[in-house]
Amino acid sequence: MRRTLLSSVLLSSMLVGVPAAHAAPTAxxxxxxxxxxxxxxxxxxxxxxxxxxxxxxxxxxxxxxxxxxxxxxxxxxxxxxxxxxxxxxxxxxxxxxxxxxxxxxxxxxxxxxxxxxxxxxxxxxxxxxxxxxxxxxxxxxxxxxxxxxxDQKTVLEPTIPINFDYRYDTITGYFSSQPFRTAAEEAVKDWFRFFDLQPFDTVAAGAENNHLPGNDWQNTVSVTNNAAYNGMWVYFRGIQTPYSTGYPAANGKYHARNGQQLPGPIHRSTAMIFEYDEAGKQLFTSLADEDWYKTEIQGPVLDVHGLVMHEYGHAVAFHSDWAGMRDYVNTSGAGDQDVIDYMGHPVPLDSSYHIPGTQASWDRLSGQSGGWTHLFPTRRWMLTKLALLVAENAGWKVNRNLTPFLKPAIVTTALPQVTAGQPYQQTLAAKGGVPFYDWRVTGGALPAGLSLDRFTGTISGTSTAAPGTYSATVQLRDYDSLSAPVTRTFQITVGGTAPVNQARNATASASYTSGWESVTAINDGIDPPSSNDTTNPRWGTWPQTGQQWADLTWTSTKTLNRADVYFFDDEDGIDMPASWKLQYWNGTTYTDVPGASSYPLAKNQYNTVTFPALPTTRLRVLLTATATSSVGLLEVKAYGT
Structure with a gap:
């Protein structure tokens, strides 16, 4: 600011002993x-x-x-x-x-x-x-x-019937417990929830042979289905030692549809063997969302759901009896382009048909694995997108219409017309990918006065553009570093009459103006480069504090519906106001503008207020200064007819 030496001395004396206001330190x-x-x-x-x-x-x-x-x-x-x-x-x-x-x-x-x-x-x-x-x-x-x-708005269930057979749970009787049984069944269903399947040809009762082990995998028991089925038959058995696992039936019989054997080939039955060391172990069967963190993969609390999910993975895919999985292991995953595209590199299986526990083989987006180590605290083994992509090698087809498998896409195809001078708001819709989306305009431009929120995809504002059609290319990126950005170009039509800045035709006046400032600066049509504009004319009220005002007066009635206000702040006595508002002349007195949207307080930009159309001959910007500061304006725009 341009001030006399006396003014500077006076200001210094006014500020002695007054602590500066500071915001709390922020990370x-x-x-x-x-x-x-x-x-x-x-x-x-x-x-x-x-x-x-x-x-x-x-x-x-x-x-x-x-x-x-x-x-x-x-x-x-x-x-x-x-x-x-x-x-x-x-x-x-x-x-x-x-x-x-x-x-x-x-x-x-x-x-x-x-x-x-x-x-x-x-x-x-x-x-x-x-x-x-x-x-x-x-x-x-x-x-x-x-x-x-x-993302899940409806219940997701397997599209084929799954028959659970507990007849041979005769050693430990684990599955006689209903909570135990429910947790185990849900773990099996979790695999089939993601497969795109139709029922198979019916397998007659007694036509599907399998085998179940005794303790220490001795005394093998031959078993068969006791009812006809056209989905999957799952045998459950609990044993005491030495480990849990799952496997498909290796009997040379495979699922068919309309008499044609399905690629894979797909085994018609599977078995899930459950074992745990009872000494010092607590079985955990809750499926409650808020309970999962209590489980421990390598601790005393053994999660039935997580263990079955992992071990049944061997039955449904991760086993050498699946021809496609043998090929996958033999090629170290080099032939599975879907896995390579997702992970950025091939993911081999080890000799026991597990995805390796090394970090490079963890599911890239979730940081989870089906093994003992994870990027996050290990509690419940979870099914991963990577595991499902690998499982397709056994002959299953993942349902690509489910959200985890959708590539990011902009769903909105067109935007409604913009009316010049009227508030506008439209939110672009997207789907797929990892939806902490980033939205940006990368080509063309939105009509003047409109902006795109990077977080929400909302286009909003009040257009000041001339009538016509404008083109803007919007880019969407999802929260996956390997995803390719997607774009869509929108044609946006602005209709109606472009708003006119009526302030240029008004006479400016003020409650007080510093001797070296000019009130005519507020409507000289110069857009400031910043709130601390040291080049162009300014209006300021130093050393006056308290409530100050600047008026625009017209010789004839104007119908106004919006004002843009740019504050002067030199951080040296002229500061942002504590608050402000608009008032209009109703013929006898000044009164607050009714229906005003809000009164933002931002440096280095215009602060916009919209309100229902209002006829008047005078518009006032009323500013309330902070206790120790003066206020000022660089430019005021008033739009209407």
């Missing part, structure tokens, strides 16, 4: 697209409800104005299903993890995921809490939303 959280998510929060997806969910990776930047070293404690609050990558802890209400920063330039990443909610459900919202502890033991807290998109 910044940034996603893979470089977006700061502090305001919007994080979005997770719960896929079909029976599959390990993808995680999001986030980068934390510590506060810059606190003494180091700094520790930031992360807490994902709201459900036990929330989890973070190791090292971290699971709790009944969420996951916890700590990050330590030696200096302000350090960056640390963490991964956040949610365990599946079985079956259909509604979208959820939880909380990510960050507690910053500085070297002087001062703590600061901040929170942001965790939005969970529940």
């Amino acid at each position: 910044e959280v940034v996603d893979m697209f470089g977006r700061t998510v502090n305001g919007y929060g994080v979005k997770l997806v719960d896929w079909e409800g029976y599959l390990a969910n993808p995680y999001v990776e986030l980068t934390v930047r510590p506060p810059q104005d606190v003494p180091f070293p700094v520790t930031i404690d992360l807490k994902a609050e709201g459900t036990s299903r929330l989890m973070m990558d190791l090292p971290s802890q699971l709790t009944a209400t969420g996951a916890t993890k700590s990050l330590t920063f030696a200096n302000a330039s350090e960056r640390k990443t963490f991964k956040l995921a949610i365990h599946s909610k079985r079956g259909p459900g509604t979208d959820e919202q939880h909380t990510l809490r960050l507690t910053t502890r500085a070297a002087n033991n001062t703590t600061y807290q901040q929170t942001m939303p965790i939005r969970v998109q529940q």
Whole structure:
């Protein structure tokens, strides 16, 4: 600002002993697209409800104005299903993890995921809490939303009947327990929920032979189906030693449809053998969503569902009796392009027909594996997208219409017409991929006055563009680093009469104007480069504080419905107001503009207010200064006819 020496001295005396207002130190959280998510929060997806969910990776930047070293404690609050990558802890209400920063330039990443909610459900919202502890033991807290998109809206069930045969559970009787039986059946169904199947030709009663072991896999028992079926026959048996597993019938008989043997070939029956060391072990049979974290894959709490899901995988696909899986092992997975496209490289199977437990072979999006190690705390073995893609080699066909297998796509094909001068809002729809989507305009441009929200895909604003048709290419990226961006070009028509900035025809006046400033600056038509514009004329009220106003007056009535206000802030006595509003002249007095949308307070941009069309000859911007500052304006635009 241009001030006299006396003015500067007066200002200095006014500010002595007045503490400056500072916001609490804040850590910044940034996603893979470089977006700061502090305001919007994080979005997770719960896929079909029976599959390990993808995680999001986030980068934390510590506060810059606190003494180091700094520790930031992360807490994902709201459900036990929330989890973070190791090292971290699971709790009944969420996951916890700590990050330590030696200096302000350090960056640390963490991964956040949610365990599946079985079956259909509604979208959820939880909380990510960050507690910053500085070297002087001062703590600061901040929170942001965790939005969970529940992708499964209807019950997903196998499309073929599955017959469970418990007649031979005569050694341990594990399956006589209904909760045990339910957990085991659900684990088997979880595989078939993802297969695109139709019933097979009927197998007559007594026509399908299999075998079951005794303890120590001795005294093999020959078994057969005691009823006709056209789906899958599953034998369950509990034994005492030495291990659990599953296998298909190796009897030379395979499923057919309309008399034609199906590719694979597909075995007509399978067996699931369940064993566990009773000493010090507790069987866990709950399928409740909030209970899964209590299980321990290598601990004293043995999860029936997780163990059966893993071991039945050998029966349904991961076994040398499946011809296609033998070929897969022999080629180290090099011939499966779907797996290569998903993982970025071939995934071999080891000699026991397991996906290797090394990190390179973990499911790329979920960080889960069917083995002992995971990117996240190991609790319940979960079915993964990778395991299903590999299982296709046994002859099954995955249902590619299910959301985990859909490639990202922009669903919206056209946008409705924009009316110049009227508020506009349309949200673009998308599907597929990992939907913490990033939306951007990469070609052409939206009509002036409209913008695209990168997080939500919402196009909104009030168009100031001339009538006509505008072209904008929108790019969608999902939260999968290997996904190719997708684009769609929209033709957007602007109709009606383009709004006119009536402020250019008005006479400006003010409650007070500093001697070196000019009130005519507020409607001179110059768009400021920033709020601290040192080049163009400004209107300021220093050293006056309190409530100040600037008026626009017309010689004839104008019908207005929107105003754009650009604040002057030199951070040296002229600051952003504490609040502001618009008033109009009703013929006898100034009164608040009715139906105003909101009064934003943002530096370095126009602050837009819309309101129902209003006839008047005067418009006032009423500003309330902070206790120690003056206020000012760089430009005011008033649109109407």
